[in-house]
Amino acid sequence: MKRFDHDSGRRGFLKGLLSLGAAGALPGSLLVPAKSQAAPFDASAYQVFRNACPRNCYDTCSIKSYVKDGVLQFVEGAPESTYTKGSLCVKGYAYPRRIYSPDRIKYPMIQEGGRGSGKWRRLSWDEAMDIIADKILDIKKRDGSLLGLGLTKYSGQFGIVNYGVEGMMSSLGYTTRFVGTPCWPAGIDAQNYDLGDMWCNDPEDMVKSKYIIVWGANPAWCSMHSMKYLYEAKRRGAKVLVIDPIFTQTAAKADVFWQVRTGADGALALGMARHLLDMGLVDKDFVENHAVGFEEFADYLRKNVTVEWASEVSGIPASEIREVTEEFAAAKPATVWIGYGMQRHTNGGAMVRSIDAFVAMSGNIGVEGGGARYGHLATWGFNYHAMVQKQPEGSVGFAGASGPKGEFDFAGGGSAKYSDRAVNINKTAQEILDARDPELKMLWISCKNPFAQDFDRNKLERAFKKLEMVVSVEQFFTETVKHSDIVLPATTLFEEWNVNVSYWHYWLSLNEQAIKPMHEAKSNIEIAAALSRAMNRKEPGSCTFAQEVDGKEWMVKEFNKGIYGLFGIESWEDLRNGPAKAKLASSASWNEKKFRTPSGKYEFKSDLCAKNGFKALPEYVEVRKATAPFRLLTPHVQYALHSQFVNLDWMEAFYPEPYVFIHPDAAKAKGIGELDMVRVFSSIGEVKVRAKLTKNVQKDCLVMYEAWFRKLDFNVQNVVDDCAADMGAMKTGAPGVAIHDQFVDIERI
Numbered sequence: 173m174k175r176f177d178h179d180s181g182r183r184g185f186l187k188g189l190l191s192l193g194a195a196g197a198l199p200g201s202l203l204v205p206a207k208s209q210a211a212p213f214d215a216s217a218y219q220v221f222r223n224a225c226p227r228n229c230y231d232t233c234s235i236k237s238y239v240k241d242g243v244l245q246f247v248e249g250a251p252e253s254t255y256t257k258g259s260l261c262v263k264g265y266a267y268p269r270r271i272y273s274p275d276r277i278k279y280p281m282i283q284e285g286g287r288g289s290g291k292w293r294r295l296s297w298d299e300a301m302d303i304i305a306d307k308i309l310d311i312k313k314r315d316g317s318l319l320g321l322g323l324t325k326y327s328g329q330f331g332i333v334n335y336g337v338e339g340m341m342s343s344l345g346y347t348t349r350f351v352g353t354p355c356w357p358a359g360i361d362a363q364n365y366d367l368g369d370m371w372c373n374d375p376e377d378m379v380k381s382k383y384i385i386v387w388g389a390n391p392a393w394c395s396m397h398s399m400k401y402l403y404e405a406k407r408r409g410a411k412v413l414v415i416d417p418i419f420t421q422t423a424a425k426a427d428v429f430w431q432v433r434t435g436a437d438g439a440l441a442l443g444m445a446r447h448l449l450d451m452g453l454v455d456k457d458f459v460e461n462h463a464v465g466f467e468e469f470a471d472y473l474r475k476n477v478t479v480e481w482a483s484e485v486s487g488i489p490a491s492e493i494r495e496v497t498e499e500f501a502a503a504k505p506a507t508v509w510i511g512y513g514m515q516r517h518t519n520g521g522a523m524v525r526s527i528d529a530f531v532a533m534s535g536n537i538g539v540e541g542g543g544a545r546y547g548h549l550a551t552w553g554f555n556y557h558a559m560v561q562k563q564p565e566g567s568v569g570f571a572g573a574s575g576p577k578g579e580f581d582f583a584g585g586g587s588a589k590y591s592d593r594a595v596n597i598n599k600t601a602q603e604i605l606d607a608r609d610p611e612l613k614m615l616w617i618s619c620k621n622p623f624a625q626d627f628d629r630n631k632l633e634r635a636f637k638k639l640e641m642v643v644s645v646e647q648f649f650t651e652t653v654k655h656s657d658i659v660l661p662a663t664t665l666f667e668e669w670n671v672n673v674s675y676w677h678y679w680l681s682l683n684e685q686a687i688k689p690m691h692e693a694k695s696n697i698e699i700a701a702a703l704s705r706a707m708n709r710k711e712p713g714s715c716t717f718a719q720e721v722d723g724k725e726w727m728v729k730e731f732n733k734g735i736y737g738l739f740g741i742e743s744w745e746d747l748r749n750g751p752a753k754a755k756l757a758s759s760a761s762w763n764e765k766k767f768r769t770p771s772g773k774y775e776f777k778s779d780l781c782a783k784n785g786f787k788a789l790p791e792y793v794e795v796r797k798a799t800a801p802f803r804l805l806t807p808h809v810q811y812a813l814h815s816q817f818v819n820l821d822w823m824e825a826f827y828p829e830p831y832v833f834i835h836p837d838a839a840k841a842k843g844i845g846e847l848d849m850v851r852v853f854s855s856i857g858e859v860k861v862r863a864k865l866t867k868n869v870q871k872d873c874l875v876m877y878e879a880w881f882r883k884l885d886f887n888v889q890n891v892v893d894d895c896a897a898d899m900g901a902m903k904t905g906a907p908g909v910a911i912h913d914q915f916v917d918i919e920r921i
């Protein structure tokens with residue numbers, strides 16, 4: 173196949189030069205001698221492919237990839253998507269280096285000297301699959317079921333076809349699944365209690381907002397394509413307020429910044445709600461005609477909440493709370509972007525409910541340019557063909573048919589009699605340690621890096637010792653791979669077919685295979701097929717997964733009429749001309765004000781929430797109590813997508829070293845100077861790192877950004893425990909995790 177694109181112009185070429193310049197080692201290098209004039213860009217010299225960034229990121233960018241002589245030369249953001257708008261983030265531009273990194277896992281390997289020994293031996297795919305299949309059959313023989321085999325998979329690759337990993341497990345039998353998400357579950361449940369679903373406005377409609385509160389999100393780093401809408405709204409006269417315990421780069425772009433006390437946002441929102449009430453600024457039509465429970469909520473506010481109290485709890489001056497509340501109410505429309513960072517607390521769901529209530533009272537739900545924006549899954553209606561697989565005849569599983577859930581698990585699983593065994597993804601270590609009848613014996617890890625991203629690393633170390641076999645499907649030699657027996661090399665997005673949508677914007681992107689798989693890498697569904705061949709060779713009928721797969725055909729099988737209709741396309745092939753956007757009746761979610769709650773209305777008072785053990789009203793809930801002098805925040809960094817990208821040499825040029833950020837006054841009290849080596853420690857572990865002094869953080873707060881450095885022994889999970897957030901179990905199968913309710917001390921070493 174050869175397709176040319178003539179309108180990409182010099183833009184992509186220049187970006188290509190920029191990116192190649194840092195390495196200069198790719199085959200077919202585009203570098204020109206310093207003195208000569210650059211030749212005009214000749215797009216016809218390239219094959220151009222459509223790709224989509226499958227990382228767990230708001231932006232899920234539409235990519236155009238330029239291939240010459242079978243080599244990916246450079247990438248650019250697709251200009252057709254008004255969201256991606258021709259640009260990628262620093263990580264996206266580094267993709268060519270990720271593909272061609274010398275550090276990639278190239279072939280299957282076994283760690284013969286035992287986990288952590290570093291004594292790896294190369295295996296053929298057949299050998300690797302034989303060893304794995306033998307172990308699976310051995311477990312089935314010993315236990316009479318496959319519940320001793322666990323799958324942990326999360327968000328390393330969000331392409332729809334990759335749900336074939338779950339499919340592979342189902343095709344073997346009933347297994348143990350790590351369900352839930354560390355990402356956003358408390359907020360999902362909160363929005364479900366209030367609105368009946370999580371559904372947000374098109375982010376592009378933020379340009380219509382007259383007042384924008386970015387509440388516990390950092391889009392300047394984590395959703396950089398959304399920033400243009402904030403800027404455009406500001407240009408049109410909107411005011412932007414950022415609420416965050418850290419003075420972030422997003423905060424630096426705002427008109428007003430509130431450096432809130434961590435976990436005190438619920439009190440703040442309730443104070444703002446009380447002021448709306450006092451000033452007669454409540455949208456009467458909304459609370460009377462489209463909501464239930466408002467009178468009870470108003471009563472709660474009058475009896476329990478004052479602006480002064482909110483100020484005391486949150487640290488934001490009462491005068492400012494009043495001023496902002498009045499401005500927000502006067503601005504029509506006004507919106508709140510509720511960040512995921514904000515709900516990673518023991519009271520995270522309760523805080524989201526308070527913010528929802530404030531937005532609802534102000535009359536901004538169901539309004540273009542308004543809304544309590546959190547996320548959506550409105551464009552995810554694929555077939556999940558790869559995921560939905562049948563267990564072999566006679567499979568035995570967990571008694572009962574509940575089946576595990578997950579935020580993207582639309583099909584669920586289980587027969588009338590049996591289901592998989594669901595355990596909590598946010599307590600990986602504890603669940604492995606606690607699993608009984610049968611114990612977990614084998615773990616399959618895919619699209620996930622537990623030793624970098626899961627909680628209480630030392631406990632995880634102990635837990636893994638219980639496992640008889642660990643298989644990792646990976647691209648790089650992560651710490652998790654080091655804790656594995658067998659590693660299987662996975663393709664990257666450019667080496668396989670897929671299709672992608674976002675949980676934030678409303679675009680749909682095709683992901684074409686642009687280059688041949690590198691080395692001996694296979695896609696996740698090809699690995700499933702290889703396992704199926706081995707299983708059936710050894711015991712016919714023991715695995716129902718197809719033994720041969722065609723990646724393109726399987727991608728096509730994910731489409732249906734609903735998707736075509738929603739995006740206004742005739743066929744998936746239309747996406748070869750560029751991504752498509754959902755045809756929305758309005759850019760406002762809930763524009764018909766028909767809510768999916770039991771009452772069909774917005775629920776200030778949720779009986780369902782009460783039934784699940786929480787307050788019916790969005791009442792104030794205090795956050796986890798401090799157990800050490802400093803609160804530790806470990807949010808997301810600009811140069812990484814979790815454990816991905818900072819391990820590349822190109823990225824090391826931008827981000828060579830991690831730091832712990834500490835306020836100068838706190839540093840002084842501890843005798844810590846700029847760039848001193850320090851120990852950050854708690855009862856569960858420690859991290860050694862250099863300190864950077866900054867007034868961007870509060871005096872009782874330390875910040876370390878999560879990331880994986882290939883040459884450094886740095887891991888924030890040494891000091892982040894697995895304490896649960898309040899909500900999340902209803903919709904995602906397990907509560908969230910209180911990532912930002914961590915307490916540590918610090919000393920110079």
Ligand SMILES: Nc1nc2c(c(=O)[nH]1)N[C@H]1C(S)=C(S)[C@@H](COP(=O)(O)OP(=O)(O)OC[C@H]3O[C@@H](n4cnc5c(=O)[nH]c(N)nc54)[C@H](O)[C@@H]3O)O[C@H]1N2
Nearest residue numbers: 326327328329354355618619620621625645662806814815
């Ligand atoms: N302390 C702290 N911990 C956190 C967070 C935090 O803020 N602070 N954030 C949490 C959040 S929000 C999230 S979403 C999680 C993310 O946790 P994970 O989903 O585990 O994160 P990633 O590092 O993005 O991806 C994991 C691995 O997937 C691999 N991978 C990429 N593509 C493929 C593929 O096609 N196939 C296979 N088999 N593997 C692939 C990557 O190489 C990477 O090693 O971390 C959570 N953990």
Ligand SMILES: Nc1nc2c(c(=O)[nH]1)N[C@H]1C(S)=C(S)[C@@H](COP(=O)(O)OP(=O)(O)OC[C@H]3O[C@@H](n4cnc5c(=O)[nH]c(N)nc54)[C@H](O)[C@@H]3O)O[C@H]1N2
Nearest residue numbers: 388389390394415434435511512513807808810812813814
């Ligand atoms: N560059 C980059 N982009 C990413 C990611 C990445 O790792 N790197 N990860 C992707 C993923 S998986 C996710 S989930 C999203 C996350 O996107 P965000 O939610 O924007 O990211 P976080 O950095 O987790 O948290 C945002 C902010 O929440 C703040 N915060 C923590 N506790 C509180 C609190 O109690 N109150 C308030 N008001 N603020 C609080 C933190 O200080 C932080 O600045 O980003 C996605 N995009």
Ligand SMILES: [Mo]
Nearest residue numbers: 228354355356
């Ligand atoms: Mo996330």
